[in-house]
Amino acid sequence: MxxxxxxxxxxxxxxxxxxxxxxxxxxxxxxxxxxxxxxxxxxxxxxxxxxxxxxxxxxxxxxxxxxxxxxxxxxxxxxxxxxxxxxxxxxxxxxxxxxxxxxxxxxxxxxxxxxxxxxxxxxxxxxxxxxxTNSYSDITQCVDILASKSSDILQNTLNAFTDAASSLHGCLLINGRVMVATPEWCSLSAKEQILLCHAVNSLYLAPAARDVPIYLPNTSPNVAQRLVTFTLVDGVEVCLLCGQTPSLAQLEKEVGRFWQPFLDSLKSVQNSVDRNLPKDINVDSNILGFVLMNNRTSKCLSCYPSEPDEYNSQLALSSNIESKRNLLKKFVLSVLEMYPSFSGLEVLDSGSKSKTTAMETYSCARLYKCYAVNQPPHNMFLLFSAKVPTYAMSTVSRKLLEVVLKDRII
The missing domain is CATH 3.30.450.70 (Beta-Lactamase)
Incomplete structure (x- = not known):
């Protein structure tokens, strides 16, 4: 291929x-x-x-x-x-x-x-x-995010760090996905946020710090800004958009002061990126993974909560997570193509002025089942074990969606 x-x-x-x-x-x-x-x-x-x-x-x-x-x-x-x-x-x-x-x-x-x-x-x-990759942005056109109970304290730390750096735009990336970001960073178009993540993720051998001139395709395609990144631990980077000042050397002096106390929290979040949900949220054992989109904020949360067992290990290609991710990507893509309403688009019935909105859909295979729920502005796509009864998928899906939305994760 x-x-x-x-x-x-x-x-x-x-x-x-x-x-x-x-x-x-x-x-x-x-x-x-x-x-x-x-x-x-x-x-x-x-x-x-x-x-x-x-x-x-x-x-x-x-x-x-x-x-x-x-x-x-x-x-x-x-x-x-x-x-x-x-x-x-x-x-x-x-x-x-x-x-x-x-x-x-x-x-x-x-x-x-x-x-x-x-x-x-x-x-x-x-x-x-x-x-x-583990990104769904090429399918959903949404920013891949992480969810954790540590998000509030990390958000406050990021805000303080960006203030000290005289910057409005800041973001914390963990394993290539957004943990927290400042309101100004989130105000950039989804396309720009996604590209900034791609730009950071594309540089494999990340030094302790880097200072790269970049242009924002929508906001400033003619005027360069500085993308400044610092590696806090392996796979965790804090990113800033800066003007001509302060210098990289000046910013490096501030990194340890703000982030050193929270390195253990960052490592804890990094160790749970596959599950990507707070521990107090229980997920039905039949759910092998899910993707949750917010079409209003252009954010996307992916989660693989269950551990491999004798049954779902049959899905493995090279790893269990990779197999689940590939199956979910195919399902999300097929639903978004077949039902534009899942992308937030309104479709008129042919020959009439009435709007067609698909609310739920599913598919069944020998080793797994998939289910999708459309609850604007949110869409949830779930991968189930084939053991789950087909009639039960709607109830289980909506229950989980209600719990996740109640926690205001996305």
Missing amino acids: AVYLYALTSSGGVPLYSRTLGDGKPLPYPVVASLNGVHMYGKSGDVELLSAYSEQFNICWKTFHDSITLILAADKRLYNQRQIEDLLQTAFDGMVMLFGIDDLVSIKNVERFKRDIRVSYALLDYILRLYS
């Missing part, structure tokens, strides 16, 4: 870069030239080629600002057509975040651009392999 991303100039079809992920070999240049050629041929006749598919691959084209054309081809088992369209936009936004919009809109020196754009390779590769 493979994913291919190619960038070319829109006017002349000059290759700018290519990225290949998976076990496939890079496509021969004549194939890439043909993919671009058929797109340019359509433009000459005022026809825009958006997508196509073969027996194995889905293919999408998209031109941005009449400057850059991106071509994405992905194995059908990894991404469907809608996901590929979203990935193209996310890839371009990722280029904007690390490169700025001005030089993308007007490429003056192609060879220099090829060298400079390499700064975005790590982020682009991370975006292309979202299918294999």
